[in-house]
Amino acid sequence: MDNLNMVITCAFGVEASLKREIGRLGLVVSASGDGFCEVLGNWDDVVLANLWLRCADRVLLKFGQFPADNFDALFDGVAAICWEDLIPADGRFTVVGKSVKSGLSSVPACQSIVKKAIAKRLCGHYGIEWLPESGAEYRVQIAMLRDIATLTVDTSGAALHKRGYRQMASDAPIKETLAACMIELSYWRRDRLLLDPFCGSGTIAIEAAMMAKNIAPGLLRNFAAEGWGVCPASIWKNARKAAYHAINTDFNPQIFASDIDGDIIKIARENAQIAGVDDCITFDIADAAKITLPGEYGILITNPPYGHRLGDAPKIHNLPQILGGLFPKNTSWSAYIITADESFESQFGRRANAKRKLFNGNIKTDYYQYHGPRP
Numbered sequence: 001m002d003n004l005n006m007v008i009t010c011a012f013g014v015e016a017s018l019k020r021e022i023g024r025l026g027l028v029v030s031a032s033g034d035g036f037c038e039v040l041g042n043w044d045d046v047v048l049a050n051l052w053l054r055c056a057d058r059v060l061l062k063f064g065q066f067p068a069d070n071f072d073a074l075f076d077g078v079a080a081i082c083w084e085d086l087i088p089a090d091g092r093f094t095v096v097g098k099s100v101k102s103g104l105s106s107v108p109a110c111q112s113i114v115k116k117a118i119a120k121r122l123c124g125h126y127g128i129e130w131l132p133e134s135g136a137e138y139r140v141q142i143a144m145l146r147d148i149a150t151l152t153v154d155t156s157g158a159a160l161h162k163r164g165y166r167q168m169a170s171d172a173p174i175k176e177t178l179a180a181c182m183i184e185l186s187y188w189r190r191d192r193l194l195l196d197p198f199c200g201s202g203t204i205a206i207e208a209a210m211m212a213k214n215i216a217p218g219l220l221r222n223f224a225a226e227g228w229g230v231c232p233a234s235i236w237k238n239a240r241k242a243a244y245h246a247i248n249t250d251f252n253p254q255i256f257a258s259d260i261d262g263d264i265i266k267i268a269r270e271n272a273q274i275a276g277v278d279d280c281i282t283f284d285i286a287d288a289a290k291i292t293l294p295g296e297y298g299i300l301i302t303n304p305p306y307g308h309r310l311g312d313a314p315k316i317h318n319l320p321q322i323l324g325g326l327f328p329k330n331t332s333w334s335a336y337i338i339t340a341d342e343s344f345e346s347q348f349g350r351r352a353n354a355k356r357k358l359f360n361g362n363i364k365t366d367y368y369q370y371h372g373p374r375p
Contacts, residue, residue, distance in 0.1 A: 005062040006039045006046060007152055010055055011177065013358040013367075017184040018055045025052055038062070043231045046155050047239045050225070051218040054180035054207070056160050060141070060152040061086070068149040069103045071113050077149060078117035078142075084125040086153060086230055090135035093118060099144035114142045114151070136227035155231075157224030164220030165275035166201060168267045173200055174303045174338075176217070178360060179207045182301055182367060185356065186336045187374065190253050193298030197288040197323075199257035202268030202281070204301050209277035212253035216243040220274070252279060256294055258286035289322045293330045297375040300326070300335040303360070320347035327370070334372035340365045 010018045012035050019029055019037055025048055031038040039045065049059045064081045068074040087093055095111040095118075104110050118140065119131055139154040161177040182204065188194050190212035196204045210217060219240065225231045259265050262285045272278040293300075304319045320341065327333055337344070340363050345351050352368040359365065 002042045004041055004043070004046060006041055006049065007036055007060040007062050008039060008049060008053065009036045009057045009060065011035065011057065011175075011181075011359050013356060014055050014177070014181045017181045018053070020184070021053050021055055022049075025049065043235055044239075046225060046231065047235050050156055050160070050223045051216050051239055051243060053160065054211070054217045055177050055184065057177060058154055058156045058159060060154055060156075062150065062152050064149075064151040066149055067147055068144070069147040071104065071109070074104060074110065074113050074142075074149055075117045078114050078151060079121050081118075081121070081151060083118050083121050086228070087118070087122060087138050088135060088229060089122070089126040089128065090132050091122075091138050092133040092135055093138040093140055095140045095142060097142040097144070100146070102144040102147050104144050104147070110142050110144060114140065136229075137224060138228070139224065155223060155225035157222065160218065162221065163217050163275070165206065166203065166271050167274060168201065168270065174203050174360060176203055176207055178338075178358065179204045179303075180211070180217070181358070182303075182336060182338060183208050183211060185367065185369070186299055186301055187334050187371065188299040188301065190251065192375070193254045193256070193295045195256045195258075195294065195298055195300045196302045197258050197286070197291055197300070197326075198302045198304040198319075199259050199268055199283070200264055200303070202257055202271050202283070204303065205255050205257035205268070205281045205283075206272050206275050206277055208301075209253060209255055209272070209280050210275060212248075212255075212280070213251060213277060214246050214248045215276060216246070219243055254295070255281045256284070257281055258284040258288070258291060260285065260287050288319070289325075291326070293326055293333055296330070297332045297372070298334075300333060300337075302336075303338050306339045306341050318347075320344050321349070324349035327372075332372055332375075335368075335370040337368045337370075338365050339368070342366070344368060 027039050029037045066077040095115045097107045097111045099105050099107050141152045143150045161175040163176050194208050265283050265285050269283050272281050353371040354369040356367040358367050
């Protein structure tokens with residue numbers, strides 16, 4: 001299985017950042033669409049993508065795609081795929097599904113048909129009457145879109161935003177993958193100041209610190225494909241060894257993170273310690289209305305509380321004014337703020353230089369970008 005078709009998924013609005021990341025890994029995007037990029041590669045590339053991509057949700061293997069407007073066509077199409085190339089006789093395979101604008105609209109029925117077809121194929125190949133399913137897990141997805149069936153297998157396991165460092169979180173935390181995308185879309189580079197005045201459990205600051213020190217985002221976790229016999233353990237071992245050697249231990253960025261809640265700051269410090277970046281983030285208990293921007297030409301990136309996110313709009317209605325009030329005092333700073341508040345610009349005091357639609361979980365938000373001068 002040297003010619004693998006990888007489908008790398010991401011949240012809507014993140015596609016451009018994901019493409020740039022994929023390119024930096026030396027991989028080439030062969031196709032893309034809303035929420036995904038396709039890449040042709042091998043097992044080394046699968047491991048590399050899981051270990052290093054910061055904005056991706058999952059790395060899937062595309063095993064088949066064919067028209068299926070009835071259950072017989074779905075069964076025959078699935079049974080024709082060489083599942084034995086991936087799944088051994090004792091492989092434990094689960095099937096998940098989704099259906100959009102297709103005649104086969106019953107997802108449970110589609111899942112059942114796919115399960116039966118794969119089982120028939122494997123039993124026939126291995127010469128057995130039943131499958132013990134006692135080995136490693138293979139998560140198969142059937143996606144029906146306009147009567148086209150697409151079959152993929154998930155190599156990641158837990159979603160890639162689960163880095164392993166966030167043992168505890170504040171209310172309504174931002175996903176690590178979205179935080180990484182926000183940083184990617186900003187002017188911030190590792191030699192510039194960064195501030196998050198509503199840091200919560202520290203995700204934005206921690207993601208920035210990991211970027212600055214070149215720490216692979218998947219270094220603290222495991223992946224589904226690590227248990228697969230067709231993906232040699234030596235590839236994972238060598239990739240992790242190379243990732244550890246790639247960490248820039250000699251560089252400490254200037255990153256500041258604050259929150260008014262002292263208990264949350266304690267959680268943020270503990271998360272940063274687990275991530276191995278506690279030495280390069282300054283955490284403070286502070287009211288955003290009273291802080292002073294540290295230094296010149298810094299970058300503010302934040303996910304402030306907002307009504308849709310925490311359900312307490314009256315209490316937090318003045319946060320845009322608070323943020324807007326920081327910048328007349330220091331015009332060299334840039335600001336990047338994600339919020340579902342559609343009146344944000346008028347309350348902040350000026351229109352953003354750029355605005356991008358992003359999804360914070362299932363909440364549709366805007367990412368407001370205020371560009372200050374570059375040093």
